[in-house]
Amino acid sequence: MTEPTAVPPREAVVEDGLLQGLSGLAAAVVATPLVLEVPGVDRDRALQREVSEQLGDYVVPRLENIGAPLLVVVGGSTGAGKSTLVNSIVGRRVTATGVLRPTTRTPVLVHHPADTEWFRSGRILPEVARTGSNSRRANTIRQVACSTLWPGIAVLDAPDFDSIDETNREMAEQLLGAADLWLFVTSAARYADQVPWDYLRRAADRDASIAVVLDRTSDEALVEVRRHLARMLSEHGLSDVALFSVPESTPDSEGVLPPSDVEQVVTWLHVLADDEAQRRAIVLKTLQGAILHDIESSRQLEGALTRQVDAAAQLRQDVESVYLGAHSDLMTAATDGTMLRGEVLARWQDFVGSGEIFRKLERTVGSWRDRLFKRKPTSPEEVEEAALSGLHLMILDRAERAAEEVARAWDGSEAGRALLDRQRGLDRASRDVRVRAERIAREWRESVFDLVAEQGADKKTKARALSLGVNAAGVTLMVVVFAGTAGLTGAELGIAGGTAAAGQAVLNAVFGDQAVRALAEQAGQDLSRRLEDLLESEADRFLDLLPDPVALETSQWQLEAAIAAVDKPRGRRSR
Structure with a gap:
């Protein structure tokens, strides 16, 4: 060595x-x-x-x-005798010793009074608070100025590597990382323990300066243990470290060993202090x-x-793909005839009259109004409510399924599962989605009615629009959007047939083909924007958990x- x-x-x-x-x-x-x-x-x-x-x-x-005092951090396993060694180096009690573990609860930094300002300034270990007494507060060092130590060198008694207290272990690691020189203390009973060798291996990886003290070793075992320890150091790439021995002995009332027992260590440190x-x-x-x-x-x-x-990126893609798909699904269902089923279809058919009327359509507005709305077993308001209810339920159902799909995708990764555990309830749509879906349906209805009223304000169409009525025209436009027949004319309209085609024919007669296509497109785009806003806010519940x-x-x-x-x-x- x-x-x-x-x-x-x-x-x-x-x-x-x-x-x-x-x-x-x-x-x-x-x-x-x-x-x-x-x-x-x-x-x-x-x-x-x-x-x-x-x-x-x-x-x-x-x-x-570079020229500041040398910081020697004394570290080792529980019961190795670190605190006793520090006291013995200094020549008086500066750190607590005893049988209770852990003994070193607050790290103790001992230095010559001439070096006080350097260590008090916080330039080394700036985040660790200094104190003049023992403290149980985290990130605290007890700083002691002692004239029996030499200028240019300081000794820090660190907590145990293998302390039962996690905070102590973390502090020990942090202090060793701030050491100019590690003074590693072990004993005949502990020198082969795995934990300290893990620290020594990491020290070797860093090319740190290290010295080892074999402490508390009987005369009978000293030669054999020292030889074995030297071989282990060599095997771990530490053959060039200084190796000292301290015999097994009893400290005095100050916790100080006989000077002759620590003479090698003290002399070496003293030489370092004198040799810049x-x-x-x-x-x-x-x-x-x-x-x-x-x-x-x-x-x-x-x-x-x-x-x-x-x-x-994967978690974000899971969310975005599901909610983009949900928006596409909703717009498809809202414009491919899916909405014109069940209650909505029944109410619409009751509203426009019997099928016989579709075989006797005439081109004049008066004929359309007289024939299509001659029988009104159902009011436009009833058709409107059925349509709004259907749209509301469709939005609610798709929002619920989207939340389930994202939660299922996230559950497939460790990161996703942790986020789901952190934010419970993500596998369901947000609590207010029912109210918001209903609001979307009603606000969209109002928007459609406003479009019809605005279009009907034109002088050329005002009379015809008034004769049909805003509610009836608005409901009819909603049905046209739901059916996806906007823009069909002539033979295409005849091929499409059915009640939705008749609704478009009515609007064509009132506003003109071009205007109806524009109205249906505007109404569809407006519904798309509203659905997009809702689904984006639902997706944000997931996305807000991800780093930007x-x-x-x-x-x-x-x-x-x-x-x-x-x-x-x-x-x-x-x-």
Whole structure:
């Protein structure tokens, strides 16, 4: 085992524009929207948090201040003796020790008084609050100035890697990401545990500066355990780390071990404090490894964001295709004769009279009115109500089916299921859709009547329109739209036959062929717009749960540009 080695000079890490580029990368990573529950998103979010914290807590502030005091973070498993080691390095109790776990509830940062301003300024770990006492608040560090420590170096007692408290584990990971040097503490009983080796493997991936302390080991086991631990470190690519041993002994009332037990560790740290060049080498090694790691991790986040974009696009397509289809279905049913069935057809036939009239049609307006409306067992208002009721029910039924279809499509993906669970009731149309569908039918009726009244105000058609009546003409125009026979003339009209064709013939006689075609087209377009508005609002219940596609595209571009700004050839690590 050897001490951490030096790295290329400062210029290999710090160059023009790099600080600005990494600041931009940090902002882009934080803003990356990983909001959909796609497969693997928990891993993606953990990576995002790791990269954003390391860039913001360590890389950017450290680049701004290469010569600032060295931060040594002491980490390890539960019961490894981290707090006792910190007290022993300092020479007095600064952090709590004991048998209750976790002992380290609030991380403790110990530094020389001369370095107080650097650590109090928040340049390192800017989002973590400083306090002078123990605190159970999240994101809090207890900061202690101690003259028995040396200027130029600080020691931070971190929570356990394997703490039963999730907040402690997260804090430990964040603190290790902000370390210039990891002082990893383990014991004869815990050195082979999987959790700490996961952290060490990740440290190796980052080329972080590491030293290992084998603590609480009996004299009988020391040689064998140290040899095995050294072999394990080598197998994990950590053969060049400094390895120290602290024998098993009892601390005094201050929680401090005998000076001779920690002499190796204390002497090494003291030398680092006095040797600015060596501190700088450690900082640059860790910093360069962190930068390369964060760039590579950001590229992984690009893939994560692409998965978000693809999932959002598919979910959006599910919604849009269903509701576009619903609109098409409704307009087809409203204009292909489907509406002229059942009650509507019966009322219309009663209104216009018996079938005998259709065999004796005459061309004059008077004959049309006298013959078609001579018998009125049913008023136009009754036909109108039957038509409105049919239209209302048809809209309501299609809106319900559309909601079911989208919910079924979304249920086929993990992201869709999560959104459906978050917003219950999406598999049914909105609660007010019944009222809105009825309003659409009645407002469309009023619009049709207004069209007829406006057309009938022309001097040439006023008398004929008045003789027919606005209600009768309006109902007839609704039937023409429902039948889809607008524009049929001559032989085509004769071929179409039936009551709807007769209705168009009546309107042709009153307003003229061209005007009737225009009226029917306007009425149909108006109904289409109203249905589109309703269905769009129904679709929005789903779409509002999805990330904005423009924002996703912008985030993709920003992350890609931020990576490109810093991912220039700078001696990348070989794998």
